[in-house]
Amino acid sequence: MKDSPISSIILREREFFVKRDDLIDPYLAGNKYRKLYTLLHTPPEKYHTLISYGGTQSNAMLAIAALCKQKGWKFLYYTKELSQVQKQNKNGNFVISLELGMYHKELAQEEYRDFIASLRLHFDEKVFVLDQGGASMNAREGMEVLAKEIRESALDVDAIATPSGTGTTALYLAHALPEYTIYTTPCIGDTSYLQEQMLALAPIPENLMILENQKKYHFAKPYREFFEIYQELFQTGIEFDLLYAPGMWKALLEQTSQKILYIHSGGVSGNESMLERYRAKGFFKEM
Numbered sequence: 001m002k003d004s005p006i007s008s009i010i011l012r013e014r015e016f017f018v019k020r021d022d023l024i025d026p027y028l029a030g031n032k033y034r035k036l037y038t039l040l041h042t043p044p045e046k047y048h049t050l051i052s053y054g055g056t057q058s059n060a061m062l063a064i065a066a067l068c069k070q071k072g073w074k075f076l077y078y079t080k081e082l083s084q085v086q087k088q089n090k091n092g093n094f095v096i097s098l099e100l101g102m103y104h105k106e107l108a109q110e111e112y113r114d115f116i117a118s119l120r121l122h123f124d125e126k127v128f129v130l131d132q133g134g135a136s137m138n139a140r141e142g143m144e145v146l147a148k149e150i151r152e153s154a155l156d157v158d159a160i161a162t163p164s165g166t167g168t169t170a171l172y173l174a175h176a177l178p179e180y181t182i183y184t185t186p187c188i189g190d191t192s193y194l195q196e197q198m199l200a201l202a203p204i205p206e207n208l209m210i211l212e213n214q215k216k217y218h219f220a221k222p223y224r225e226f227f228e229i230y231q232e233l234f235q236t237g238i239e240f241d242l243l244y245a246p247g248m249w250k251a252l253l254e255q256t257s258q259k260i261l262y263i264h265s266g267g268v269s270g271n272e273s274m275l276e277r278y279r280a281k282g283f284f285k286e287m
C-alpha cells in the first residue's frame with residue numbers, strides 16, 4: 001500500500017491539510033481501513049468467521065464486509081430488528097455489504113443486549129468477534145502506520161483532527177503521535193461518554209483534546225449548519241461524510257486557530273441516504 005495523499009484546502013480563509021484516507025479503497029477506506037489493518041494482515045486461515053454488530057448505516061459494517069470478502073471469511077452482522085422504514089429503504093452501505101456477502105441477523109430488542117454481551121462465549125478461536133464500530137485494541141497497529149505516514153510527510157502543522165464515534169481512532173492516534181495535539185469531537189453522545197469508551201481501550205494521553213460543540217447534536221440527524229459546512233467543503237473539491245465530519249469542522253473553525261491536518265475518515269458512501277433526508281427536510285440547495 002502506498003501512503004494516502006495529502007491535499008490542501010482553503011476554508012474561510014484558513015488553510016487546512018487533509019489526509020486523504022478516503023481514497024484508499026471504495027469500501028475498505030478511511031479510519032476503518034486503519035482500524036482493520038491488523039486483521040487485513042492476518043493470514044486467512046487464522047479465522048473462518050468474523051462477527052460484529054451495530055447499526056445498518058454503519059461504515060464499519062461496510063469495511064468489515066469488504067475485508068471478509070478479501071479474506072474469504074464468513075461475516076455475520078447482528079442488528080436490532082429493522083423498522084418498516086428501514087426494511088423498505090435499505091441504505092447504500094447495507095445493500096453493498098449484503099452484496100459483498102454479509103449475513104445479516106436481526107435480534108429482538110429485548111434480547112439484543114444480553115446476546116451481544118455473551119457473543120464471545122458462543123464461539124471458538126476460529127471466530128473473531130469485533131465490537132461495534134471496530135472499537136478494539138487491535139486498532140492500535142493501523143494507527144501507528146497512519147502516524148508514521150504523517151510523520152514522514154514532514155508537514156508544517158501543529159495539530160491533527162479526527163472526529164469520534166467510539167473514539168478508537170483519536171485515542172490511538174494521540175498515543176502514536178505524542179508530538180502533536182490531536183483534536184477530536186464527540187459525534188455520538190457527549191464528552192464523558194466518549195472518555196468512558198476511550199478508557200475501556202487505553203489511558204487518555206495529555207495531547208488528546210476533546211472539543212465539544214456548544215449545541216447538542218444527535219447522531220445521524222440532519223442539521224442545517226452541518227449541511228452548510230458539507231457544502232462549503234464540497235466546494236473546496238473534497239466530499240466529506242455527513243455524520244461525523246461536519247461537527248468536527250464546526251468545532252475546528254470556531255475553537256481553534258492553528259495549522260491543522262484533518263484526517264479524512266471516509267464514510268462518503270453513507271451520504272446518499274443522509275442527502276435524501278436533507279432533501280426531505282428542504283435544507284438541500286443544489287450544489
Ligand SMILES: *Cc1c(COP(=O)(O)O)cnc(C)c1O
Binds near residue numbers: 059
Ligand atoms: C467510524 C467513523 C468515525 C468514528 O471513528 P471512531 O474510531 O469510532 O471514533 C469518524 N468518521 C467516519 C467517517 C467514520 O466512518
